[in-house]
Amino acid sequence: NAGVTQTPKFRVLKTGQSMTLLCAQDMNHEYMYWYRQDPGMGLRLIHYSVGEGTTAKGEVPDGYNVSRLKKQNFLLGLESAAPSQTSVYFCASSYRTIEAFFGQGTRLTVV
C-alpha cells in the first residue's frame, strides 16, 4: 500500500518552461489537494478536488492549473514557470473531510 505518491521528487526548470507534477493515491479517497511550502510560511493550498472531474481554487492558485481525470490521480501544471514558483510542493488525499495523508513532496527550483 503506497499511500500518496508524487512524481518527480526533484526538478529544476528554466523560467518560462512548463511541467506537470503527478500525484497518485491508492486509498480510493475522494478529496485531493495540492499545497506549496515556502520557508517560514507553512503550507498554502493551491487547488483542491472533491471528486473526479471537479477542481477548485485554494489560497494561491495563480500560475497553476490542475486536472482530476481519474479518481486516483491529481495533476498540477505550471504553464510558464517563474522563479516565484520555486518551492516544495505537497499533494494530499482524504476521505471527504476526514484524516488527510500527504505525499513525500516535490522540490522544484525555477532558475
Add this chain to the structure above:
Amino acid sequence: GIQVEQSPPDLILQEGANSTLRCNFSDSVNNLQWFHQNPWGQLINLFYIPSGTKQNGRLSATTVATERYSLLYISSSQTTDSGVYFCAVNLGHDMRFGAGTRLTVKP
C-alpha cells in the same frame, strides 16, 4: 477566511522536558489534524482530532472545538521529536495550515 495561529513559533527544549503547543482557529471547523514535519521534510500524521482527547505514547492532543483551540502535549521529549509541528483545520472542502511551531530538542 479562517485564521489558524500556532504558538509558540519556536521552542527549544532539553531532552526529557515536557512541552505544550497550541493551535487557535477563528471559525468552526469540521476537523483538525496535527502533523510533524521531520528534518527530511516528510509530513507525518500525529492526530486526527476534531474534538476530545487522544494519546499516542508520549504524545497527546486535546481539541476544544467550542472554544476554537487545540493543544499538543509532548512528554519526555527526545531529540527525534525535533522538527516543525503543524496543525491543520478542515473547513469542509479544503484544509488550512497554521505557520507551525519549530521544536528543537537538545541532548
